[in-house]
Amino acid sequence: KLPPRVKLVDVGPRDGLQNEKQAVPAEVKIGLVHRLQEAGLKEIEVTSFVSPKWVPQMADNAEVMHGLRRQAGVRYSVLTPNMKGFEAAIAAPREEWPDEIVVFGAASEAFSQKNINCSIAESIERFRPVAEAAREKGIYVRGAMSCTVGCPYEGEIAPERVGMLAKLMKDIGVQHVGVADTIGVGTPLKVRRALEATLAHYGIDDISGHFHDTYGQALSNTLASLELGVWQFDTSVGGLGGCPFAKGATGNVATEDVVYMLHGMGIETGIDLDKLIDAGVYINQALGREPNSRVSKAIRTK
Ligand code: HMG
Ligand code: MG
Numbered sequence: 001k002l003p004p005r006v007k008l009v010d011v012g013p014r015d016g017l018q019n020e021k022q023a024v025p026a027e028v029k030i031g032l033v034h035r036l037q038e039a040g041l042k043e044i045e046v047t048s049f050v051s052p053k054w055v056p057q058m059a060d061n062a063e064v065m066h067g068l069r070r071q072a073g074v075r076y077s078v079l080t081p082n083m084k085g086f087e088a089a090i091a092a093p094r095e096e097w098p099d100e101i102v103v104f105g106a107a108s109e110a111f112s113q114k115n116i117n118c119s120i121a122e123s124i125e126r127f128r129p130v131a132e133a134a135r136e137k138g139i140y141v142r143g144a145m146s147c148t149v150g151c152p153y154e155g156e157i158a159p160e161r162v163g164m165l166a167k168l169m170k171d172i173g174v175q176h177v178g179v180a181d182t183i184g185v186g187t188p189l190k191v192r193r194a195l196e197a198t199l200a201h202y203g204i205d206d207i208s209g210h211f212h213d214t215y216g217q218a219l220s221n222t223l224a225s226l227e228l229g230v231w232q233f234d235t236s237v238g239g240l241g242g243c244p245f246a247k248g249a250t251g252n253v254a255t256e257d258v259v260y261m262l263h264g265m266g267i268e269t270g271i272d273l274d275k276l277i278d279a280g281v282y283i284n285q286a287l288g289r290e291p292n293s294r295v296s297k298a299i300r301t302k
Pocket of ligand 1: 015018048049050054055081082086088115144145146147181183210212242243244
């Protein structure tokens with residue numbers, strides 16, 4: 001049975017922009033978050049507190065958090081890979097703290113090394129105090145699990161390895177995990193197996209799907225997840241994005257395309273598709289491109 005309602009987390013300001021070579025002004029990032037909440041998004045992944053040497057685009061994290069005009073009922077999340085990142089995320093006054101932080105690990109050793117410069121086991125030891133400190137302060141702890149179906153360096157990833165990572169996340173107090181197809185190589189049955197391996201450790205309300213659309217499979221993978229009962233997904237307005245440490249990976253599935261599919265299936269999202277399309281046009285104009293969303297294009301040229 002399909003879920004009657006789906007929650008989408010727009011990761012455009014973070015996952016979407018982190019890979020952009022051209023510096024995007026903080027003001028534009030803030031403008032994007034405002035347009036997303038205006039369109040009805042109830043959770044937005046705003047930025048990441050990572051090394052500015054590794055990801056220069058996110059160096060304005062504190063400025064972006066400071067500039068947000070927060071809307072009641074909207075949750076704002078940020079990536080914090082270690083205590084240094086967590087401390088930076090809560091260095092501001094409390095009203096500028098994120099509602100949720102994200103620790104991010106990988107089911108592949110090689111990707112863990114490339115992305116966060118440590119092994120899977122070491123990453124868990126870095127996340128442990130972050131999860132503890134966040135929960136102590138009432139900040140919700142989400143975990144992202146990269147390369148749950150395929151890795152750019154190791155190839156196919158067995159579901160057992162996803163299950164192992166999910167268990168490690170659970171053991172350190174991570175409250176929700178996202179099952180990510182970082183490089184978009186997954187197909188529905190493989191994605192299903194990765195989700196099932198995660199469901200051995202987390203309940204259906206505590207997992208989400210995070211699908212990049214590199215091979216054009218993300219909508220199919222979303223549908224396969226819905227059929228399992230998964231009702232939370234990360235998507236990116238205008239299909240922005242990619243990971244700088246995952247060669248060849250393109251953006252997340254476009255929020256517009258997922259909203260169109262869900263509404264067409266009678267599944268509620270609370271999102272206004274026209275306003276969402278405008279948000280995608282806004283950020284893409286700033287980047288000098290067209291939104292990478294078939295639905296956006298079709299509706300705008302109708
Ligand atoms: P490291 O080099 O192992 O850390 O980096 P370190 O503790 O040895 O510190 C080295 C330097 O980094 C020091 O500075 C630290 O102060 C600094 P230096 O003394 O050389 O001047 N540093 C920091 N600076 C700011 N904020 C911090 C921080 N930590 C250390 N938090 C680290 C480890 C994780 C920080 C680094 O590897 C890094 O920043 N990596 C970037 C990871 C990243 O942002 N990846 C993209 C996001 S993940 C993703 O896109 C996947 C996802 O979408 C799901 C999916 O699709 O799969 C979530
Ligand atoms: Mg991603």
